[in-house]
Amino acid sequence: MKDTLPYAYAGGAVGLHHLYVPRPVDEELAALLKTRRMLVNLRAPRQYGKTSLSIRLCEILEEAGHVTVLLDLRSVIGTVDEHSNTGEKWYGLFFRYIARKIGVLAADVNEWMRKESSESPIVRISNFLKHFIRRYVNKPIFLVIDEIDYVMPHGHYTDYLFEALRLIHADLDGLDLSVMLCGITHPSHLIKASGAGAFNVGHDVVLPDFPDDDGAVELWASGLPNIERRREVSRAILKATGGHPFLTSVLHNDAACAGITAPDEVAGLVEVLLADARNDMRLTPHFETPAAIIAAHVSRGYMALEVFRKLRASGDPIDLRELDKGVGTLLQTAGLVRVEGRSVSVRNPIYRSFFDDDWVSQELRSMGRGRSDRVNQRRVTRGDRKKVCLINCGGTLGMERQPDGTLAQPTDLRQFYGAVPELDDVADIDPLPLMCKDGIHMHPEDWGTIAEAIYARRNDGYSGFVLSHGTDSLAFTASAVAFALGSSLSFPVVFTGSQAPMDVPHGDARPNLIRATHLATQPIPEVCIAFSDKCFRAVRTFKVDDFKFEGFATTMNTPLALVTETVDINKGILRPVTQNERLKLRAAFEHRLIKLHVHPGLDPHLFLPLLDIAEDEKADNKYRTRGIVLETPGVGNIPTEFRWSLLPLIRSAVKRDIPVLITSQFPVKSETRAQYRPATAPLEAGAISAGGMTAPAALVKFMWAIADADRLVAANDIAPDERLSEIRAIMGRDIVGEVDVETTGQRPPNV
Numbered sequence: 045m046k047d048t049l050p051y052a053y054a055g056g057a058v059g060l061h062h063l064y065v066p067r068p069v070d071e072e073l074a075a076l077l078k079t080r081r082m083l084v085n086l087r088a089p090r091q092y093g094k095t096s097l098s099i100r101l102c103e104i105l106e107e108a109g110h111v112t113v114l115l116d117l118r119s120v121i122g123t124v125d126e127h128s129n130t131g132e133k134w135y136g137l138f139f140r141y142i143a144r145k146i147g148v149l150a151a152d153v154n155e156w157m158r159k160e161s162s163e164s165p166i167v168r169i170s171n172f173l174k175h176f177i178r179r180y181v182n183k184p185i186f187l188v189i190d191e192i193d194y195v196m197p198h199g200h201y202t203d204y205l206f207e208a209l210r211l212i213h214a215d216l217d218g219l220d221l222s223v224m225l226c227g228i229t230h231p232s233h234l235i236k237a238s239g240a241g242a243f244n245v246g247h248d249v250v251l252p253d254f255p256d257d258d259g260a261v262e263l264w265a266s267g268l269p270n271i272e273r274r275r276e277v278s279r280a281i282l283k284a285t286g287g288h289p290f291l292t293s294v295l296h297n298d299a300a301c302a303g304i305t306a307p308d309e310v311a312g313l314v315e316v317l318l319a320d321a322r323n324d325m326r327l328t329p330h331f332e333t334p335a336a337i338i339a340a341h342v343s344r345g346y347m348a349l350e351v352f353r354k355l356r357a358s359g360d361p362i363d364l365r366e367l368d369k370g371v372g373t374l375l376q377t378a379g380l381v382r383v384e385g386r387s388v389s390v391r392n393p394i395y396r397s398f399f400d401d402d403w404v405s406q407e408l409r410s411m412g413r414g415r416s417d418r419v420n421q422r423r424v425t426r427g428d429r430k431k432v433c434l435i436n437c438g439g440t441l442g443m444e445r446q447p448d449g450t451l452a453q454p455t456d457l458r459q460f461y462g463a464v465p466e467l468d469d470v471a472d473i474d475p476l477p478l479m480c481k482d483g484i485h486m487h488p489e490d491w492g493t494i495a496e497a498i499y500a501r502r503n504d505g506y507s508g509f510v511l512s513h514g515t516d517s518l519a520f521t522a523s524a525v526a527f528a529l530g531s532s533l534s535f536p537v538v539f540t541g542s543q544a545p546m547d548v549p550h551g552d553a554r555p556n557l558i559r560a561t562h563l564a565t566q567p568i569p570e571v572c573i574a575f576s577d578k579c580f581r582a583v584r585t586f587k588v589d590d591f592k593f594e595g596f597a598t599t600m601n602t603p604l605a606l607v608t609e610t611v612d613i614n615k616g617i618l619r620p621v622t623q624n625e626r627l628k629l630r631a632a633f634e635h636r637l638i639k640l641h642v643h644p645g646l647d648p649h650l651f652l653p654l655l656d657i658a659e660d661e662k663a664d665n666k667y668r669t670r671g672i673v674l675e676t677p678g679v680g681n682i683p684t685e686f687r688w689s690l691l692p693l694i695r696s697a698v699k700r701d702i703p704v705l706i707t708s709q710f711p712v713k714s715e716t717r718a719q720y721r722p723a724t725a726p727l728e729a730g731a732i733s734a735g736g737m738t739a740p741a742a743l744v745k746f747m748w749a750i751a752d753a754d755r756l757v758a759a760n761d762i763a764p765d766e767r768l769s770e771i772r773a774i775m776g777r778d779i780v781g782e783v784d785v786e787t788t789g790q791r792p793p794n795v
Contacts, residue, residue: 065263065289069249070097074104076247077186081216083209084224085231085243088251089379089391090333091290094226097251098188101224110184113145118191123340124198131165131201138205139172146181165201169208174219184220192227193234193377197340200236206243213245233373253287253382253392264292268300273307280307284314286382286392290330318397331398334378335407341374346408346478346493348374353404355381356396361389368481408493409500430507430565432471434461435497437490437521438481439514441542441553463546464554470561471507483514483541486521488633488747494521495528495631498537502627508536508564512557515541515587515595518573519740522582526571526780527748528631531622533780536568539582540575543595552576552593559607566611569621571780572604579605581619583741583782599738619781632751636666639673639743642682648693655696671750672697672704673743674726680706680733681723691729698730703750703771707734707742730768732775741782749774 076082088094095116102112120141121128128134136157143153156176160168177185195202209223216222225231231243254260261278268274277299285291298313321327338345348371355362364372364386372388375381380399382391390396436442467473478497479490498509513521522539529537540560544551560574571582573596580598588597605613638654640646654669674690676682682690694704706726727733734742753770756762762770777783 064096064100065254065260067093067251067254069251070100073097073249074101077101077105077222078108081184081220081222083213083216083246084222085246085248086224086226086251087228087230087249089228089288089376091288091330091379092251093289094251095190098190098224098226102186102188105184105186110186111146111181112186112188113142114188114190115141115145116190117194121194121198123194128198131199131204134198134201135165135169135204139176142172142177142187146177148177148180165204166207166211169204170211173208173212173221173223174215178219184222186222186224188224188226190226192225192231193229195234196373196377203235203237206231206235210243210245228377228379229373233369233376254282254289254292255287256282260287264296267296270303271299272305276307277304277310280310281313284310284393286394288392288394291392291394294327314394314397318394321398334380334399335403337378338374338407339410341370344368344370344374344479346497347371348378349404349408350489350493351375352380352390352399353401355388355390356399356401356404361387364388408496430471431474431505432561432564433474433476433498433501433504433506433509434467434561435476435478435494435509435511437479437486437494437511437513439483439512439518439541440545441540441557442480442512442514443545445545445547461557464557466554466558467561470558471565473561474506481514483516483518486514486517488524488635491521491524491528491633491744492631495525495629498525499529499627499629499631502535506535508538508566508568510557510560510564511537511539513539513541515543515590519582519585519587519596519738520744522571522573522585523738523741523744523782524633524748526582526782527745528629529571530628530630531619531780532625532627533571534569534621534627536564536566537571538564538568538579539571539573541595543591543593562607562611563605566605566613568604568613568618570604570619574607577607578603579607581781583745583780584738586738586740599736630748630752630755632755633744633747634670634750634754635747636668636670637673637743637747637750638669638671639675642674642676642690646683646688646690648688648690651693652696655693655700655702669697669702671702671746673707673746674704674731675707675709675739677709679710679723680708680726682706682726684725691725694726694729694731698768701768703746703768704731705734705742705746705775706731707737707739709739732772734775735783737782745775745779745782746771 073084073086077084086094086097098114102114106112115138121134121137128137136154139157140150140153144150153176156172157168160171163171173187195205209225212219212221225246227234230248235243254264256279260282261275264282265274265278268277271277278296281292281295281299285295294317295310295313298317299310302309302313304310304313317327321331338348341348347368351362351367351371352375364383367375367388372383375388376383380391380395381388461467461473461475476497478494481490494511501509511522518539518541525537525539526533538560540556542551542553542556544553546553556575559577563572563574563579568579573580573582573585575596576594578596578598580596580603581600584599585596586599587595589595600617602614602617604618605611638651640651657668672693674682674694684691697704704726732746734746737745749771752774753762753767756770757764757767
């Protein structure tokens with residue numbers, strides 16, 4: 045039955061018995077390759093006809109007297125394993141496959157590789173293409189390297205292939221050699237070394253979506269001879285699929301089988317297709333492929349899914365330049381987005397419907413599950429050994445040195461943490477490459493992602509969690525996770541970082557990681573920060589130095605624990621766990637805040653126009669100020685005289701339902717504040733005091749409190765005019781030990 049359908053019904057090459065709808069670029073490329081020797085960068089999403097076009101080009105060029113080799117990296121090399129996890133192994137597979145296709149024995153390749161072992165990898169690849177294969181072939185050669193995106197999970201050694209092609213590019217005519225790289229993304233995005241520059245050689249060809257213009261409609265409609273209004277039906281299908289070749293073929297087959305007569309019936313075909321796909325009745329591989337691709341790149345998978353969720357929610361394209369390079373590449377590799385110039389949008393209406401918020405949430409929850417990522421398998425897991433989830437968020441501690449001296453995310457997290465064998469003496473380690481970012485690039489959405497990853501694994505048998513993180517924003521992220529997980533947390537969540545990278549022998553990376561892992565096995569039901577030999581409560585910690593190994597300090601009189609030969613826990617100051625209450629996740633943070641550092645000469649009139657935007661009904665909601673933080677240099681006092689007075693700014697903000705928080709570079713004791721009129725004046729004007737909270741904890745809690753109050757308003761649990769009062773109440777309430785009870789003598793009730 046399937047062979048009688050007019051259109052291709054599966055991925056891969058289009059069969060001879062199926063309709064092949066050519067694009068103008070097909071004939072143009074064939075004509076070029078017949079007359080010139082060139083490097084071609086062929087790009088298109090999955091199931092867009094790259095392989096079919098490659099096969100047809102090989103057939104055309106073989107008829108013209110060329111020798112052709114089609115090397116599919118997915119099948120020849122595949123993902124990282126023991127056969128491909130070094131440059132020597134990877135290129136051995138690469139060389140031997142090409143040699144076999146031109147009739148050369150593997151033994152001859154192995155002998156050649158042995159003789160060339162003293163050469164650099166780039167020179168060796170160049171010599172293989174320039175000299176070795178020419179010993180056996182005296183005709184023009186057309187080499188197709190398909191699925192080039194499969195270099196992504198491999199190490200930096202795959203960069204040598206692109207550098208070698210740069211090297212020989214100018215000599216292709218003399219070598220009588222053409223090379224075509226087929227993939228989803230441009231080779232520039234597949235080069236891993238920082239500062240390597242763009243892959244700016246070769247002829248770039250992008251296979252486009254089919255338009256719904258008359259020419260494309262006529263070609264597609266030719267397979268529907270029995271449908272009277274076939275052109276209108278084809279146009280409606282092309283609109284529904286966004287011109288995606290595979291989905292367009294599927295719906296044309298469905299139209300032929302159903303015998304539809306009008307274009308308005310196409311919507312029904314789409315609904316049936318989506319229902320079948322959701323129930324795994326057909327097209328399962330097609331719709332499972334994006335999730336599989338993203339799951340294979342966990343380090344950027346979380347960020348990619350969050351970006352896709354935003355694209356779906358907003359409906360507006362985003363600028364490609366706003367995305368992390370690896371995230372943009374991954375979304376294109378997965379085929380979820382369409383890139384036109386610098387504009388990124390959801391691929392097509394069918395994808396927008398199938399890959400919905402439930403799908404994104406499910407993939408986020410399952411990210412990194414079911415993987416045998418033990419750091420070291422020397423030990424057999426015993427019932428008395430504890431299990432720790434080690435989450436890499438980036439920072440100096442979570443990055444490895446590259447050949448060019450820069451720091452980048454580890455290619456293989458198992459190998460990376462395997463360089464610290466002492467971890468295996470502490471616990472069974474499950475590493476999770478959640479993200480790999482410099483601390484300064486962390487933002488509130490990342491805080492939510494981290495909290496969600498911990499929450500999703502709360503019942504997976506871990507005694508605790510360790511998170512490696514950049515030190516610049518470590519106190520902010522750790523505080524945010526503490527508020528997101530709340531007062532019912534019953535296990536340790538230990539953040540750590542380092543001032544020096546892992547490869548510095550005398551540095552702090554290894555001891556910090558080992559000690560943090562020790563702490564994650566202890567009865568410390570808190571989110572904490574482990575640095576040097578101390579363990580601090582996250583919401584009472586701040587950074588004090590960017591070089592010394594004692595990089596953090598606390599406002600508490602003593603740390604929660606001290607790591608010596610044993611772990612000495614100060615049980616008397618541990619936060620009591622809220623009993624008989626399940627762990628709840630509240631990971632929303634309001635980021636539309638303005639934080640001003642109060643200094644001599646700060647003119648409040650510069651900021652009053654920002655408040656007017658909040659009342660402007662025409663203003664974009666993304667730019668409405670939702671809160672103001674004034675960080676003072678003293679005990680919470682602000683200028684209150686003449687034009688420098690900040691009181692009008694506070695009153696104006698509160699009048700517009702914008703809360704104002706007063707924090708200090710130094711913890712403020714309530715009895716001290718009462719002695720200073722400039723410290724009480726802002727509170728009388730309607731501002732909220734952060735009290736003895738650290739600046740990072742106060743800011744993060746304020747963002748969390750605003751989001752939580754807005755949640756209550758949206759749920760009709762409080763009236764809109766109670767919003768400011770609710771924010772004030774939350775800020776004065778001790779949630780996770782952030783309130784300075786040592787100075788007040790009282791601990792407000794937990795929530």
